[in-house]
Amino acid sequence: MTRRVRTRIAPSPTGFLHLGTARTALFSWAFARHHGGDFILRIEDTDVARSTQEAVDQIIAAMKWLRLDYDEGPYYQMQRLDRYRQVVEQMLAEGSAYHCYCTPEELDAMREAQRARGEKPRYDGRWRPEPGKTLPAVPDGMKPVVRFRNPLDGDVTWNDMVKGPITISNRELDDLIICRPDGTPTYNFCVVVDDWDMQISHVLRGDDHVNNTPRQINILRALGAELPQYGHVPMILGPDGDKLSKRHGAVSVMQYQEGGYLPDAMVNYLARLGWSHGDDELFDRDQLIAWFDGAHLARSPAQWDAAKLNWVNAHVIKNTSDAELAPLVAQHFAARGIAAAAAPTLEALCALFKDRCATLVELADWLGMYFVEVSPREEDLAQHVTDAVRPALRALRDRLAEIDWDKGTIASSIKETLASHGLKMPQIAHALRVLVCGRVQTPSIDAVLALFPRETVLRRLQGV
Template sequence: MTRRVRTRIAPSPTGFLHLGTARTALFSWAFARHHGGDFILRIEDTDVARSTQEAVDQIIAAMNWLRLDYDEGPFYQMQRLDRYRAVIDKMLAEGTAYHCYCTPDELDAMREAQRARGEKPRYDGRWRSEPGKALPPVPAGVPPVVRFRNPVDGDVTWNDMVKGQITISNRELDDLIISRPDGTPTYNFCVVVDDWDMQISHVIRGDDHVNNTPRQINILRALGAELPEYGHVPMILGPDGDKLSKRHGAVSVMQYEEGGYLPDAMVNYLARLGWSHGDDELFDRAQLVAWFDGHHLARSPAQWDAAKLNWVNAHVIKSTPDDALAALVARMLAQRGANVPADDRLARMCALFKDRCATLIELADWLGMYFVDVSPSEADLSAHVTDVVRPALQSLRGRLAEIDWDKGTIAATIKEILTAHGLKMPQLAHALRVLVCGRTQTPSIDAVLELFHRDVVLRRLQGV
């Protein structure tokens, strides 16, 4: 790199941080970290009517949860209005921008006439001064907008990091409004000034911004600013090939935390939606940063796959230290009203059950039986707690009340009872699971029972 790498993510607080923006943030973060550069958070809040503090708070919370640490910011565009206005004043003075007094009705009539002629609707430049051109008289009481004087000839060409060379003719672009009648600058203008002031070297964003790029490049050139490199990543599609929607999982990133997903799993999965490193499917943050050099970004849309996310999350759960899982699950169980003891049992429970779980919700569901009374189904009770097994259960309860409470002794005691009553392990183990755990399937029953308090097991076996 000939200049310091500086990337940014610039969400609008008109809604929560969704998966597409989170992926763009991840790519921008990983690229900056790979090159030893800077990653900047910017809040594009000039849409005052729709922006909310709740959305700002959620965006920052999502960035923190994903551990996408930023080196500068958050910067807020509404706190930079004086800067934007100063740049606009300079452009007006230099002739790269001008006032336009068209009313909304005039613009509507202009577009209708163009459509009637089979032309593309666009501003016709009637307030753009040219040598020998007479402008209309300034109407009284009409606050003007400010428009950028876009070049009329030539092309805008850039080498996109994802799509390769893109060329758009200036004749396809009309004179963009850069300031509204009330003096509020518009999105495309604020972005340009922000990227210029913050010395952004690389802009990685969704390909819905491709049409904005030639306009922004022209404004940057008019300001004499150095251009960043652009990379436009394709959108994320739902499993049916349509645009990702709420029914597919296009919800707030923070809802994935609530759903029991780990941030490392989300980072791993999101990174693979539109980027690859050979055939590697599973990797940690350090590997992602080491590999993410800006190459191998896919040109085709990625497809959301909830089952694949669950598979990645299950892998991350298995590799997460048990005490770390215990801290996360303890909060979930507390939210359910469970009284979770502050000892090492919860970590041992996580170790026993985590291989069976794709989410922390599933892990909490498993461990809930240790802290909340269970309600076996009538079908399970009738199928497994039979008259043949009841005498053995009664004998086992008596023995469990007096033995040392550890896995080995519990296992030996169960074997004694099986021998004494002439039963097979599944007969007694299924009945134990139903009564003590409320379900028919668990890991090895001796390992499961060991982690219960003895009095809980005895109470659930009482009255068999």
């Protein structure tokens, strides 16, 4: 690298941080971390009508949850309006921008006439100053837009980090508006000034921005600014092959936190959507940073696979310490109005049940029987709590009331009860699970019972 690596993510706060932007943020973060550079958060909030503080808060919360720490920011474009106006005035003075007084009606008529002639609709440059050209009379009382004076000839070429060399003719580009009549700058202009001022070296973003890139490059060149290197990653597709959208389910990052996913799992899974390191499917953040050098970014769209995400999340849950899992599960209980955070056995419960769960929600579902009353299904009671088993259950209850309350002693009591009543383990184990846990399947019944308070077990076995 000939210059310090500085990357950015620049979401618009017109909605919550969605998965595509989160993946772009991840790629930009990992690239900066790999090269020992800087990662910057920028909030593009010039769309005043649609931007909300709630969306800003959600974006920052999502970045924090994913642990994509940024070195600078958040910068807000609305706090930089004076800087944008300064650059607009500079460009007007240098002749790389000009005032245009076309009305919306004139622009509509212009485009209609072009379509009628079979031409691509575009601004025809009628207010563009040229040597020897006479411009129309300035309308009274009308505030103009400011347009960028795009080169008329030549090409814009860049070597895209993902797609390779891309060339677009300047004849395909018209003179875009960089400042509206009310003085507010437009998206493409703000992006250029921000990237210039913040010395952004690499821009990773979705390939829906490819058409913006030649315009931004031309403005940067007009300003005499050093160009960043661009990389345009393909979109994420839904399971049906269409662009991932709300109709495919949750697309806001924070919905996945609510759904019981761990940030390390989301980072692992998002990284593999459009990037690879050999056949490695599971890796941690340190490995991602070590491997993410900007190569091996896929040119083809990635497809969202909920089952694959669950597989990754199950792996991360399994390999997360019980001390870390317990407070996270307690948060899910709190959202359900269940006070479980202070339970001394919560870590042990996580250890016993986490291998069965793809999400923290599933883990909380399993552990709920320890904190709220259960309601066994009538069909389970009828099938497993039979007259043949009831005497043994009553005898076992009497034993459990007297013994030391630990897994080994509980296991011995169950075996002794089975022997004295001539039953097999599944007969009494299933009945115990139904009555005490409210479900037929659990881990080893002695381990499950040992984590209940003795009083709870005795109460749930009362009246068999």
